[in-house]
Amino acid sequence: MSGVALRAEGDFADIDNVLGGLIDFGENPFEFLDEIGGELVTSTQFRFDDGQAPDGTPWKTSQRAEATGGKTLKKSGLLADSITHDATQQYVEWGTDNEVYAAIHQFGGETGSISRKARFEMPARPYLGLNAEDEKMIEDVAFEFISDAVGL
Numbered sequence: 304m305s306g307v308a309l310r311a312e313g314d315f316a317d318i319d320n321v322l323g324g325l326i327d328f329g330e331n332p333f334e335f336l337d338e339i340g341g342e343l344v345t346s347t348q349f350r351f352d353d354g355q356a357p358d359g360t361p362w363k364t365s366q367r368a369e370a371t372g373g374k375t376l377k378k379s380g381l382l383a384d385s386i387t388h389d390a391t392q393q394y395v396e397w398g399t400d401n402e403v404y405a406a407i408h409q410f411g412g413e414t415g416s417i418s419r420k421a422r423f424e425m426p427a428r429p430y431l432g433l434n435a436e437d438e439k440m441i442e443d444v445a446f447e448f449i450s451d452a453v454g455l
Contacts, residue, residue, distance in 0.1 A: 340388030357432030
């Protein structure tokens, strides 16, 4: 019988600790996902200050903002203030928690009001989404959590 064999002997406690940390992180990602959600809420709220979509496209200025010199989607601040997140062991989601008009601002569409009695086209002013900075933040947070999990 011919062949080659290698045998490794030693103390593998460090490897066991690293693998154990990674397993714990994978089984209990709530804190990681919760931190990501909080950061995405902040990033989204900054978009209201900047008046731009996640891809950097400026929002079309609203008639109210144009007339008053205010900011688009910032009349009362309720929409920006309603941005929140929910994290579990399986996912994180973020968005508005209770503003019924949030979708028309995100996606645009035909709308109207009792006082106007006419329908008009609301332009999309996307505020939810990921941009390159958000993706980098997620990578950085993941690196931090994984580093902590493996004891670096």
